[in-house]
Amino acid sequence: MVVAERQKAGTFQVLVGKIDEVLQYAIGDPLRYLANWGRLYSLWPVHLETACCSVEVGAAAGSRFDIERFGTLEAFGSLRACDLIIVMGTVTRKLAPRLKLIYDQMAEPKWVIAMGACSITGGLYFDSYNVLRGIDDIIPVDVYVPGCPPRAEALIQGIVLLQEKIRRMPTLSGR
Amino acid sequence: MKMALETEYSPDADRIMAVSLGPQHPGAGHFRIRLWLDGDYVVKALPDAGYVHRGEEKMGEYRNYIQNVPHLERPVILDSSNILFAYSLGVDELMNSKIPSRGQYLRVIMSEINRIISHMYFIAIQGLFLGHTTMITWCMGDRDFWIDLGERIAGARVTFAYIIPGGVRNDIPEFAIEKGLRTCDWFEKRMDEYEKIFYDNPMVHQRSDGVGVLSREEAVAFGATGTVARASGLALDVRKDEPYSSYQDFEFKTPVLTQGDSWARAYVALLDMRESVKIIRQALKRLPQGPVRLKLGPQPRVPAGEAYSRTEAARGEMSYYIVSDGSPRPYRLKIGVPSAKNLRALPHLLRNVHVADIPVIYWSLNYWPVEADR
Structure with a gap:
């Protein structure tokens, strides 16, 4: 008797699981796709210039490279x-605590691009007493754009790679 | 004259509000200003620099004279040739080397190209802060023509590393001379358009005329240099006062304005670029033949001694004090940068102004935090 009830409950749970799976395929995936599609073409960057690579970001935002495309x-x-x-x-x-503070204040989902050799490994300033050897010790990095400074085209490629990552993001809520 | 730091304020007064502007802010990247506000007026402002202090001077002590070239141009990446120009002049003076005249001319050409690149960035962002979007799109696009020219000559995009101790790194290719002359012709016409759309624009006049006025006496007292000093009526120009390299061969003027406000500081940059175009054209037309550099080797031996050299960078006087003890590395490397000199005027200029005027005044000083922090 008890066994039969258990079997009945088991089949019910399996049924619920199946419905969940079907719903996931029917609604969840298109919804996730839609949300990610919306996210990847409207990336809003923080205006945080940390050093000299900001010149190339300025050039990339200018009319020649036009990163808004x-x-x-x-x-x-x-x-x-x-x-x-x-x-x-x-x-x-001096800037590292500020960077962490800024990252923590942003709402999920959020992404980080480490631009330039300095933010990846310390770059030319690897032996300086005041420079962090890469930012991945304090915040998680999604895309690395190497160069010193990277050309504007390299930054654009980094953005495109990040968009590819966002397109494949498995969950709706981010990370 | 009373300096801004001496103004009295009481933090206990409940009208006064302390606000931190930066380091993340669309008007002050890698730089913070601590503000004390009374309603919409600034009572006191203290700049908080040092977010990009990378220890360039200490690093210079454990790299040899040639290895120092790449990292010394990074502090002011907009104006990378002029900061290396001063360093190279100092090392040349220590080594007593005589640079070939073609190398001298190429140094001048490259440093003037870089002056234009730097000023274009300056007026582009000044346009952005004044709410003039045309200026940032035009200038950021046109700036790339000059960067392209520099790339044709030196091989890199913004960090040219072209001027090195002993001359320049490589010779100018033949087609770059023609391209340079064409760029000069086109750019002179383009600058007339800038004047029409930006400098004669009533909106720009309303937003920057009489904003952040630095009088001639104050400019002297604060030790302002470069565009800031020239906009306040001080005819300071190292190229004229103490001609280095081959600047005595060229005809150019030192533009001086007397208003001393934000508009004048932006306009001096345009006048500067007109003179730079003249210098580039003269130098390209009269480029002498011969070698461009001396053979120094990868680790040059520099005799013991000390040298002080200065150049007129885009932002003002760039100076180096180099002490050598005869070893392959400098014993002491001191960089005197114009941004740090002009920053002294900021607390004074940001007194009794509206909060809305802060970005315009801040950027009109042509302040580049990476350069000031070294």
């Missing part, structure tokens, strides 16, 4: 509305 807007003031940090170069010991 690829769905990244101009740098924006409010952190709450932003979902992308482009760390433009060297992060010093």
Whole structure:
């Protein structure tokens, strides 16, 4: 008797699981796809210039390279509305706590691009007393754009790679 | 004259509000200003620099004279040739080397190209802060023509590393001379358009006339250099006062304005670029033949001694003090940068102004935090 009830409950759970799976295929996947598609063409970067790579970001936002074609807007003031940090170069010991603070204030989902050799490994300043050897010790990095400074085309490629990552994001809520 | 740091304020007064502007802010990247506000007016402002201090001077002590070239141009990447120009002049003076005249001319050409690149960035962002979007799109696009010219000559995009101790790194290709002359012709016409759309624009006049006025006496007292000093009526120009390299061969003027406000500081940059175009054209037309550099080797031996050299960079006077003890590495390397000199005027200029005027005044000083922090 008890066994039969258990079997009945088991089949019910399996049924629920099946329905869940069907719903996931029917609604969840298109919804996730739609949300990710919306996210990837409207990346709002934080205006955080950390060092000299900001010149190349300026050039990339200019009329020749025009990064807006690829769905990244101009740098924006409010952190709450932003979902992308482009760390433009060297992060010093004085700036590092600020970078963490800024990252923590942003709303999920959020992504980080480490631009330039300095933000990846310390670059030319690897033996300086005041420079962090890469930012991945303090915040997680999604895309690395190497160069010193990277050309504007390299930054655009980094953005496109990040969009590819966002397109394949498995969950609706981010990370 | 009362300096801004001496103004009295009481933090206990409940009208005064302390606000931190930066380091993340669309008007002050890698730089913070601590503000004390009374309503919409700034009572006191203290700049907080040092977010990009990378220890360039200390690093210079454990790299040899040639290895120092790449990292010394990074502090002011907009104006990378002029900061290396001063360094190379100092090392040349220590080594007593005589640079061939073609190398001298190429140094001048490259440093003037870089002056234009730097000023274009300056007026582009000044346009952005004044709400003039045309200026940032035009200037950022046109700036790339000059970067392209520099790339044809030196081989890299913004960090040219072209001027090195002993001359320049490589000779100019033949087609770059023609391209340079064409760029000069086109750019002179283009600058007339800038004047029409930006400098004669009533909107720009309303937003920057009389904003952040630095008088001549104050400019002297604060030790301002470069565009800031020239906009306040001080005819300071190292190229004229103490001609280095081959600047005595060229005809050019030092533009001086007397208003001393934000508009004048932006306009001096345009006048500077007109003179730079003249210099580039003269130098390209009269480029002498011969070698471009001396053979120094990868680790040059520099005799013991000390040298002080200065150049007129885009932002003002760039100076180096190099002490050598005869070893392959410098014993001491001191960089005197114009941004740090002009920053002294900021607390004074940001007194009794509206909050809305802060970005315009801040950027009109042509302040580049990476350069000031070294």
